[in-house]
Amino acid sequence: MFAGKRLSKELLKLKEHLPPGISIAKSENLEEWQMDIRVLDENPLYQNQIYRLKFTFSSRYPIEPPEVQFIELPTTSETPRPIPIHPHIYSNGIICLDLLSSAGWSPVQTVESVCMSIQSMLTANTRDERPPGDSDFVSYNRRRPRDINFFYDDDNV
Amino acid sequence: MSFELKEKGNQLFKEGDYSGAEDLYSQAIHKNPSEPTFFTNRALTRIRLEKWAGVEQDARAAIQLYGPKSSTSLKSCWYLAQALLGLHRPQEAYEVAIDAYRASLTAKSVQTENLSKSVLRAKQQIWSQKESSRLREMDQTLASVEQLIEADLNRAVAELQGQLDRGDIGHIGCVEDQKALRDDAEKTIQNVREAFRISSKGEIKQRDVPDYLVDGITFEIMHDPVMTPSGSSFDRIGIQKYVEQAGVDPITRTPMTVQDLRPNYALKAACEEFLTQNGWAVDW
Numbered sequence: 001m002f003a004g005k006r007l008s009k010e011l012l013k014l015k016e017h018l019p020p021g022i023s024i025a026k027s028e029n030l031e032e033w034q035m036d037i038r039v040l041d042e043n044p045l046y047q048n049q050i051y052r053l054k055f056t057f058s059s060r061y062p063i064e065p066p067e068v069q070f071i072e073l074p075t076t077s078e079t080p081r082p083i084p085i086h087p088h089i090y091s092n093g094i095i096c097l098d099l100l101s102s103a104g105w106s107p108v109q110t111v112e113s114v115c116m117s118i119q120s121m122l123t124a125n126t127r128d129e130r131p132p133g134d135s136d137f138v139s140y141n142r143r144r145p146r147d148i149n150f151f152y153d154d155d156n157v
Numbered sequence: 158m159s160f161e162l163k164e165k166g167n168q169l170f171k172e173g174d175y176s177g178a179e180d181l182y183s184q185a186i187h188k189n190p191s192e193p194t195f196f197t198n199r200a201l202t203r204i205r206l207e208k209w210a211g212v213e214q215d216a217r218a219a220i221q222l223y224g225p226k227s228s229t230s231l232k233s234c235w236y237l238a239q240a241l242l243g244l245h246r247p248q249e250a251y252e253v254a255i256d257a258y259r260a261s262l263t264a265k266s267v268q269t270e271n272l273s274k275s276v277l278r279a280k281q282q283i284w285s286q287k288e289s290s291r292l293r294e295m296d297q298t299l300a301s302v303e304q305l306i307e308a309d310l311n312r313a314v315a316e317l318q319g320q321l322d323r324g325d326i327g328h329i330g331c332v333e334d335q336k337a338l339r340d341d342a343e344k345t346i347q348n349v350r351e352a353f354r355i356s357s358k359g360e361i362k363q364r365d366v367p368d369y370l371v372d373g374i375t376f377e378i379m380h381d382p383v384m385t386p387s388g389s390s391f392d393r394i395g396i397q398k399y400v401e402q403a404g405v406d407p408i409t410r411t412p413m414t415v416q417d418l419r420p421n422y423a424l425k426a427a428c429e430e431f432l433t434q435n436g437w438a439v440d441w
Binding site for chain 2: 001002005006009010062063064102103105106107108
């Protein structure tokens with residue numbers, strides 16, 4: 001498969017030009033990358049915060065979607081990274097986004113376009129809340145994010 | 158008996174003892190020269206050892222045994238293409254690889270991706286052979302132009318010497334004129350070299366593949382572009398895998414099947430022309 005070559009090209013392009021508010025935190029290997037994203041407008045929910053996204057790629061990338069979730073770095077760390085509050089983001093970092101599911105993914109998406117989609121998902125949000133059933137989900141879910149059947153019932157968020 | 162030798166050979170191959178494995182496969186072939194897998198295994202071993210002439214023989218023998226039209230011979234075709242590239246015969250490698258690539262599409266063989274790569278590799282080698290012979294020719298042209306300028310200078314200098322010997326001009330004037338001639342010739346040579354430098358640089362400066370030739374899935378230059386019903390083009394390798402799995406157009410998400418993919422011949426011609434002039438793009 002072509003995952004390795006495709007990812008090294010994405011990396012090359014990204015390093016040449018990064019969209020505003022997006023930076024590469026870790027990309028030493030072609031299985032897992034970490035990206036830092038920032039919300040660009042004045043949304044009070046996310047002001048002055050940087051969030052860390054973890055991308056995990058299988059050898060079938062980009063035919064299959066990468067696994068993407070937020071990860072938390074403690075406030076005591078040099079680079080603290082909380083999990084952003086959002087009605088589609090669980091407190092363990094799992095993101096409910098159609099684009100990242102096997103059914104919603106398209107191989108023309110890239111790490112860059114995924115970051116930008118998540119960035120705009122935060123920008124547009126006004127609700128200071130977690131998804132319904134967050135605490136249950138966080139305690140009981142052992143499935144991998146892309147195998148979960150989320151309800152994409154609320155396209156306005 | 159011969160299959161035991163092959164098994165032992167496979168074991169050595171796994172352990173990385175390629176010469177040992179080659180030897181065992183040779184013994185197996187000696188005992189039973191009509192078993193194609195002995196040849197394919199020895200071919201693969203010889204690829205590791207970069208014994209290209211041997212790879213060529215083995216691959217051809219295996220193709221013969223499998224039957225040239227058989228889909229089981231496609232892996233051997235891939236080995237053969239690698240051998241021909243190793244032997245710097247890219248045109249032959251290209252022909253082997255492109256025929257096998259087409260056959261592998263019909264046969265839905267797992268070799269399609271490897272063969273597709275070999276096609277591109279062969280195109281690249283064809284280009285780089287042309288490119289280096291072009292540069293060599295240009296060097297030769299430059300050398301002969303320089304020789305002409307020097308011959309002209311020597312003739313003019315000799316003429317001045319003759320005038321001096323006949324007493325037509327004085328010694329000081331002669332030395333000055335000779336110096337002026339040498340300076341002129343030196344300057345001319347510099348100008349010619351500069352012109353050659355600019356022209357050779359001009360041909361290689363644009364090392365960028367235009368986006369419309371790059372596949373949106375593999376991010377490589379396309380060599381067999383196909384179009385989806387919505388009108389977007391992709392290289393066959395990636396889109397086929399995606400459509401088989403997802404059953405939708407990657408841009409519009411409209412349901413579609415692999416049968417809905419249509420070759421895009423105009424784009425293919427554009428990619429081919431670009432690759433003919435820019436073989437480096439294969440590695441881009």
